[in-house]
Amino acid sequence: MARGPAQATDTGRERIPRKGRVSGVSGATNRPESAGRPSLTPPPDATAPARHPDAPAPGELLGAHYDQCFGCGEGLPHGLHLAARADEGVSVTAEFTVQPAHQGAPGLAHGGVLATALDETLGSLNWLRRAIAVTGRLESDFLRPVPVGSVLYLSARCTAVAGRKIYSSAEGRIGGPDGPVAVRAEALFIEVKLDHFTQNGRPEEIRAAMSDPDQVKVARAFEVNP
Numbered sequence: 001m002a003r004g005p006a007q008a009t010d011t012g013r014e015r016i017p018r019k020g021r022v023s024g025v026s027g028a029t030n031r032p033e034s035a036g037r038p039s040l041t042p043p044p045d046a047t048a049p050a051r052h053p054d055a056p057a058p059g060e061l062l063g064a065h066y067d068q069c070f071g072c073g074e075g076l077p078h079g080l081h082l083a084a085r086a087d088e089g090v091s092v093t094a095e096f097t098v099q100p101a102h103q104g105a106p107g108l109a110h111g112g113v114l115a116t117a118l119d120e121t122l123g124s125l126n127w128l129r130r131a132i133a134v135t136g137r138l139e140s141d142f143l144r145p146v147p148v149g150s151v152l153y154l155s156a157r158c159t160a161v162a163g164r165k166i167y168s169s170a171e172g173r174i175g176g177p178d179g180p181v182a183v184r185a186e187a188l189f190i191e192v193k194l195d196h197f198t199q200n201g202r203p204e205e206i207r208a209a210m211s212d213p214d215q216v217k218v219a220r221a222f223e224v225n226p
């Protein structure tokens with residue numbers, strides 16, 4: 001099959017354009033697969049993130065943003081049940097206990113599950129800014145194996161904001177909040193409008209989430225300013 005010329009990327013690896021990909025089109029459902037991978041380093045004009053005046057106080061539990069969320073929801077028996085707390089500024093801490101249902105290798109947490117824990121913790125930062133945002137890019141490092149039964153002590157902070165782009169980083173330690181780092185990640189979240197969910201999500205769940213009489217729950221389901 002004929003291929004286009006290889007192109008250099010910001011990671012230094014070669015990217016091979018594939019035939020038939022859309023170019024120059026963006027959107028929640030048709031972001032071009034050939035789009036570059038912008039840096040996780042904030043641009044020079046990025047600003048410091050601002051904590052919303054109504055953000056929960058440091059030490060306060062954030063609670064699940066959505067009952068059916070695989071990361072933090074209470075309604076899924078095999079979910080992570082990750083519990084995040086507000087910290088100072090735009091930062092959070094969180095804990096996740098690795099269950100047998102989260103294994104990859106025998107007795108060890110699956111890497112994708114650990115990435116989910118990092119993603120969920122990073123995503124919860126948006127509630128402190130009252131922004132609606134989704135993960136655009138998540139780069140993870142796995143430094144130590146994490147046994148079943150371990151508590152992963154996570155911390156995350158938002159480092160910069162540039163337009164719709166939100167830069168943040170997280171790490172997870174085992175053996176205690178000051179134990180060795182087992183996993184870490186850097187992420188780029190992209191701010192979206194509420195219609196990102198209403199137009200792309202399955203209608204049953206969207207309707208159910210929107211019709212909850214508890215408006216704070218509705219706001220948190222979509223991480224939006226009530």
Ligand SMILES: CCCCCCCCCCCC(=O)SCCNC(=O)CCNC(=O)[C@H](O)C(C)(C)COP(=O)(O)OP(=O)(O)OC[C@H]1O[C@@H](n2cnc3c(N)ncnc32)[C@H](O)[C@@H]1OP(=O)(O)O
Pocket residue numbers: 026027028029031037038065066119120123124133134135136137163164165188190192197221222223
């Ligand atoms: C009920 C649930 C509640 C959910 C409430 C939140 C709970 C959090 C839960 C954990 C988090 C998740 O799992 S979120 C779920 C996983 N993520 C997703 O499903 C996202 C899927 N992707 C998309 O829908 C789309 O690609 C978007 C929205 C991210 C971007 O599309 P867009 O809105 O058209 O924006 P676009 O113009 O392409 O890009 C805007 C700027 O961002 C940059 N940009 C865009 N995407 C990327 C990317 N992947 N990597 C790097 N950079 C990117 C562009 O270069 C551009 O920079 P410049 O040119 O301006 O410089």
